[in-house]
Amino acid sequence: MTSKKYAIGVDFGTESGRAVLVDVSNGAEIATAVHPYGNGVIDERLPGTDIRLEPDWALQDPNDYIEVFKRTIPAVLQQSGVNPADVIGVGVDFTACTMLPTLKDGMPLCFLLQYRERPHAWIKLWKHHAAQPEANKLNAIAREKGFDFLDRYGGKISSEWFFPKVWQILDEDPEIYAAAERFLEAADWVVWQLTGEEKRNSCTAGYKAIWSKAEGFPAKEFFRALDPRMENIVDEKMTRTIVSLGEKAGGLTAQAAGWTGLKEGTAVAVANVDAHVSVPAATVVDTGKMVMIMGTSICHMVLGKEAKIVPGMCGYTEDGIIPGFIGYEAGQSCVGDHFAWFVENCVPEAYQQQAKARGVDIHQLLEEKAAALKVGESGLLALDWWNGNRSVLVDVDLTGMMLGMTLLTKPEEMYRALIEATAYGTRVIIEAFENNGVPVDQLYATGGLPDKNRLLMQIYADVTGREIRVPAAKQTPAVGSAMFGAVAAGAAAGGYDSIYDASLKMAHLREDVYRPIPENQAVYERLFQEYVLLHDYFGRGPNDVMKRLKALKVEVLEK
């Protein structure tokens, strides 16, 4: 009789990294450990220096990622008492696009003394927003020269993505650009550190670096048009070899075995992205099912059989989520963030005191009060654009709106209207998919919100008219990464030969399903029509007041 086998998933977030040790036979989460990054998000000054960063910068320290391996993997081994020989695979997921320049052996430029005080030598975190000028130039050039890859990305490359970030380095510190022998995702870099081999994954390449399985990277002409010095960036500082999700990146090096306490040679999966790795962990390995990662924002993922142009999507990538499928991604830029803003700026003292007196969280109090309202009772309607609109309008200059307030309007009514607005936003995305040939029959919700707010989940079911299921995993991304670790190990080693098999055994759903309530649906149908009318009025050109006000704001502040 063979012993039980385990896999470890390591989920690298914005502030910390987390390892979860998972039972390969059933997906049970046996042990968890978290390590907060020593240098966190670097957005004021470079560590150990007085060098100040510009606004919109956000960097990280690669050493913090190595520390996650060194601390969390030994911790889960110790907690669980599992024999390292029974850990058959490791998978990693990461924020993206989080990228860095290195030497050709993988040495980060920021580790080199001569570059340590150069901000561009460090890791640019996903939310580094200082490459907006480069993103704007890139989009303008691509449109002007007729490069049709923009179609795959809803018509626009974001300032958060790979090439705007690289280009910012070239623009502002060409010496760092020249010194960089490799530019790559931190996701791929940490896998490199574990295996000693540089293997780039198809997910970040596809969603963040304008790569597609069918067409590869954009042509040299495109990069030359950006800047002649970038003409050969792919061949000189990247690679055209992209490895599909579900492949093995390599085995643990002796050094990495030393860091982690795992056995040398343990299988390591190619890297993945936190949102995308959650899809199979939510049991989804087929078409017709949308996975929503619901937190401060929502990332919506759907699998398709054929490549379709869906206007306003963040992107689609063949093999980008599950091998053999087109992975579509859409997003809402402000969901949990709305509620956090509301609580911080709009909830009166009396409510805070009531929450304290009852010993409940203020969100819980608001949810209770909001849940007591009938659908349509508040008379309120909002547009969920406090942080712009990612899908389907792809417009960062849109702003929030609420109407219907009277002197009797209560905070819980506004809170509920904000929740409803985000649900309408999700329905607009679902309809965009369906109207363009990508069916969405069922919803799967993970991330922080589903556990925190049952009212929100019911509203989403009522507004979208679709059942919503919630994965059983406590740490969905880490379990997803462990699943890919088990696939990298393969069935012969006690794992699985495909992510489908792994998902079938290791991913589970909770029993309770959020089902649309027909009488709520009927009222929301009418409210949604009102939302669409305002969405198109303010978002599609009839009245660009939001953009004019934003431009005026910039103008008066610059005076």
Add this chain to the structure above:
Amino acid sequence: MTSKKYAIGVDFGTESGRAVLVDVSNGAEIATAVHPYGNGVIDERLPGTDIRLEPDWALQDPNDYIEVFKRTIPAVLQQSGVNPADVIGVGVDFTACTMLPTLKDGMPLCFLLQYRERPHAWIKLWKHHAAQPEANKLNAIAREKGFDFLDRYGGKISSEWFFPKVWQILDEDPEIYAAAERFLEAADWVVWQLTGEEKRNSCTAGYKAIWSKAEGFPAKEFFRALDPRMENIVDEKMTRTIVSLGEKAGGLTAQAAGWTGLKEGTAVAVANVDAHVSVPAATVVDTGKMVMIMGTSICHMVLGKEAKIVPGMCGYTEDGIIPGFIGYEAGQSCVGDHFAWFVENCVPEAYQQQAKARGVDIHQLLEEKAAALKVGESGLLALDWWNGNRSVLVDVDLTGMMLGMTLLTKPEEMYRALIEATAYGTRVIIEAFENNGVPVDQLYATGGLPDKNRLLMQIYADVTGREIRVPAAKQTPAVGSAMFGAVAAGAAAGGYDSIYDASLKMAHLREDVYRPIPENQAVYERLFQEYVLLHDYFGRGPNDVMKRLKALKVEVLEK
């Protein structure tokens, strides 16, 4: 050498009455006394009974008004040490339409034991809103039958006004209607109690009872169309004799002299309305000047030489404010109320604590923070319709709107956007006057707000592009009433022969004037254009979403 002469103004508000003893030579406020009504606003049950009132009812007790005379006038005489023989006149102003049924000798029906438990026997306060069905029927009938008096009232008679209230009595308690030998304004009733003579003033008749100097009351056919029993209401239960403002109603009776400590025969002016009496007290006795009574709502008054139809006005009345002029009235239904709503429902605990720590009022804290913002900096724009729109849209079903919010939007930015929205609303009213031949060159502001919020005053000056002056009087309406008292006494008795003369001597302005700041004006010009675009989009038919949401709200609450 004759001794100094004085007049007393008595201002009847919603919760209390106030007497001010004023020096006739210069308008100086010598003494003030306030008496809160014993029964206040009666909106739950009839005093001394268990008889519950329906929602939207608001009654008062006539005895409370007599108590005001009995308590406040002796108090100001005592405080000042003025010889009652030197008090040459008394003037009174009142809320309107506040009306009651009486016997032909002025005895209120609610004083009679047999009617004491009948709600319709009591005084209906201005904010009694239960006659909406009658107002709706009245407007429909007037439109259908082509009675053009609606033109004088912006196209609609309000449920707050005289005939809807009378009609509600007839509809719901015909016995009280039959027993009523007189229906009249409380303003005229208190003057009757002082003088023993029933004299009805041109202000309330014109603004609240569909009377005009040129045409009198509507024809019998109109009243018969409402209800055949009302056909002869004017001749049977009212009078066609309407006395112009500035006239003497009579002299104090022996009984009233006993109540007040004043001399029998002291001149009493015909009654007036609180807002309207403030116009000459703000020095305004000519055209081109708008007086704004700024409190929970704003009442805008302008004098004109000719009768013009200004769409969306509350009404115009010849001799309705100052004899010899057309008095125009417009209004915004929600101004101070907006800010009160905001503070109660939207200001976070941290701000309340900051205000407490600094020992300042929360409005003051918000004003300070809002004042630090540049015009246009917030990126916000609101429609000031939390309580519907009185002028110029005359639509109670419109609701509030705000747009431009981002995750960085702060409470003081929203507070300032609400102030700005009310200023844009005032500018729309000013433009409606000017576009229809009634010039508005300068603004005069009184009421509670001008003293409380300098930022608000500056914003109004900047948005309207007009200078704003503030009367020096501490109690503007009461001083205005005292001025009319001095006019009732006449020059021969040491008073004045006209309200012009009285205003010239007794009304004063503060030295500081709010003047538009050109650079603010320029930005507000652009913001106002955005306001107008949204005002018309939501208010004039292109998108009736606010009304549909309100209708849906009623529908779901009735389920």
